[in-house]
Amino acid sequence: MSTAAVAPARTGKVLADLLPSSRVRDIALVLGGAALTGLAAQIAVPVPGSPVPVTGQTFAALLVGTTLGARRGVSSLALYALAGLAGVPWFAGGASGLSVSFGYVLGMILATAAVGALARRGADRSVPRMAATMLLGEAVIYLVGVPYLAFATDMSASAAVAAGLTPFLIGDAVKAALAMGLLPTAWKLVKE
Numbered sequence: 001m002s003t004a005a006v007a008p009a010r011t012g013k014v015l016a017d018l019l020p021s022s023r024v025r026d027i028a029l030v031l032g033g034a035a036l037t038g039l040a041a042q043i044a045v046p047v048p049g050s051p052v053p054v055t056g057q058t059f060a061a062l063l064v065g066t067t068l069g070a071r072r073g074v075s076s077l078a079l080y081a082l083a084g085l086a087g088v089p090w091f092a093g094g095a096s097g098l099s100v101s102f103g104y105v106l107g108m109i110l111a112t113a114a115v116g117a118l119a120r121r122g123a124d125r126s127v128p129r130m131a132a133t134m135l136l137g138e139a140v141i142y143l144v145g146v147p148y149l150a151f152a153t154d155m156s157a158s159a160a161v162a163a164g165l166t167p168f169l170i171g172d173a174v175k176a177a178l179a180m181g182l183l184p185t186a187w188k189l190v191k192e
Contacts, residue, residue, distance in 0.1 A: 012120060013120070014066065014067060014068060014069040014116065014119045014120055014124070015066075015067040015068075015124070015183070015186060015187070015190075016029050016067055016068045016069065016072065017069070018190060026072060029068050029072050029076070030068075030072050030075045030076045030079060031076075031079070032076075033064035033068055033072065033073060033075075033076025033077070033080075034076045034077070034079040034080040034083065036060045036063075036064060037057055037060040037061050037064060037076065037077065037080045037090075037108075038080060038083075038084075038088070038090030038091075039060070039090075040055065040056030040057050040059060040060035041055050041056065041057035041060075041090055041091055041092045041093070042055075042056075042090070042092075042093065042094065043055055043056035043057075044092045044093040047163075047167045047168075049162075049163060049167075050163040050164060050167055051100045051101065051149070051153065051163065052092075052100070052101045052104065052145075052149065052163065052164050052168075053092050053093060053101075054167075054168060054171050055092045055093075057091075057092060057104075057105075057108070058104070058108060058111075058138065058141055058172070058175065059175040059178065059179070061077055061108035061111065061112055061137075061141075062108075062111060062112070062115050062134055062137045062138070062175075062179060063179060063182075063183075064076050064077065064112060065077075065111065065112030065113070065114070065115040065116040065119070065137065066115050066116060066118075066119040066123075066124045066130075066133065066179070066183055067119070067124075067183070068116065069116045069117075069119060069120050070112070070113045070114075070116030070117045070120065071116070072116075073112035073113065073115075073116040074109055074112050074113050074116070076112070077105075077108050077109040077112045078109055080105070081105050081106070081109060084096050084097070084105070085097060085098065091105065099152075100148075100149055100152040100153050101145070101149065102148065102152075103144050103145040103146070103147065103148020103149055103151075103152070104141055104144070104145035104148070104149075104164075106144050106145075106148065107140055107141035107142065107143065107144030107145045107148075108141055110140050110141075110144060111136075111137040111138070111140040111141045112137075114136055114137060114140055115133050115134070115136065115137040118133045118136070119133065119183075124183040124184065124187065125183075125184055125187050126184055127180045127181070127184055130179060130180045130183055130184055131176060131180050134175070134176035134179050134180065135176060138172045138175075138176065142164075142165050145164060146160050146161055146164045146165050147160070149163065149164040150164075
């Protein structure tokens with residue numbers, strides 16, 4: 001068995017790199033990534049017993065990171081966070097400003113960096129690597145979001161896990177499955 005068969009692909013490219021390169025392209029991609037995340041956050045379903053709704057926001061953030069790469073992805077999510085703090089009503093359910101769920105937004109910025117870096121190394125080209133990438137991204141979001149939720153609400157750690165992690169695991173598995181099919185398929189379609 002050759003080493004190339006087991007080593008992750010080192011492509012150096014993410015999907016956005018297939019577009020003609022320019023500063024205008026990068027600005028448009030960053031703005032588009034922030035807008036996509038804001039739109040996806042409007043898909044918000046309340047969770048009984050939790051101050052945090054289920055949203056499309058995390059799915060969008062992880063897709064932004066994997067398709068744009070770490071640098072542009074972080075720029076998109078940082079823009080999303082700063083604009084939301086400044087009053088743009090595009091956090092979950094049309095909210096803006098600081099809330100008990102803002103830690104998840106901070107986690108999304110870090111997760112975007114992680115999944116973007118992995119995508120640049122080819123992690124978005126196969127289903128198994130994409131699954132691991134999405135799970136890592138979700139874990140990073142929770143590692144920031146759940147402690148922030150506990151702090152912001154004066155919840156115990158176990159109560160924050162029960163309210164800010166456990167109810168979301170099935171939805172996150174579905175989001176990861178969608179991404180696992182979407183990105184490797186996109187790469188096959190562009191035959192890069």
